[in-house]
């Protein structure tokens with residue numbers, strides 16, 4: 001949501017069907033309110049083909065796949081036949097724009113719908129044990145998004161995106177943004193036409209390191225959340241608006257008035273940020289390590305001392321060295337990326 005820097009590059013783990021509670025397993029960590037994802041980005045062509053492969057993951061989940069298949073709008077064979085489907089695309093787009101511009105949902109209706117979506121996702125998920133799940137899957141994310149599409153957008157949002165290309169993904173490397181929606185345009189070449197592709201990614205690391213024991217109260221998009229499933233819903237709601245705006249107007253910015261008005265009318269969102277626990281917050285809470293902390297760690301059998309410069313999935317530690325890069329304070333530093341658990345605070349005198 002709110003546009004802070006995010007690191008959403010794809011890695012092998014993200015494409016796995018089941019996303020485990022990585023934060024719990026590896027014990028890494030960090031701080032302060034993150035953003036649910038800023039203005040949604042339109043990606044350039046370079047990584048389009050790679051990103052398009054992630055949608056295959058939920059084939060391993062027959063129960064969810066069978067549900068999903070009933071909601072599929074347009075078979076591939078007809079998608080290629082542009083003259084036939086063009087009118088329905090135009091109708092879906094008009095309907096979506098109408099909903100975005102005018103739809104208003106009463107709070108009690110929103111609450112009932114939220115519970116219905118929760119129950120349905122839990123019933124059909126093969127990975128989620130309960131509302132505070134410690135494993136989830138691409139199929140769960142897809143199912144939830146499709147439920148929102150059918151309940152809130154008259155099945156005209158995801159279906160429209162699928163006409164172009166739509167994928168869902170979990171990322172363990174997004175350490176600040178709770179979610180991210182991308183619109184990738186691959187330019188036309190002599191051999192093929194231009195391609196547009198949409199992708200919604202949610203941060204598994206943020207969700208899993210929040211709602212642990214003795215968790216502080218959590219709000220996402222201004223709404224209090226009591227468990228991971230609720231937080232996931234708020235992020236999906238937010239990203240669904242990004243997707244819908246992109247489909248209708250191409251641009252989407254959650255810091256802008258139009259986005260915020262839609263988010264408030266449909267979902268009662270009052271903010272475009274999340275308060276999920278970030279690595280930086282966990283590092284400070286559990287290890288007392290912050291940006292600026294003096295730390296040491298073992299490197300090739302020797303203790304090395306440096307200063308924490310950044311905390312994302314790992315800490316970036318700057319170690320003074322004549323071989324390093326020159327920094328603005330005119331000193332040279334080598335950069336090390338170290339898991340928080342491998343750092344020790346240097347005692348202050």
Ligand SMILES: [Zn+2]
Pocket residue numbers: 001002036037038039040238242253254272
């Ligand atoms: Zn956003």
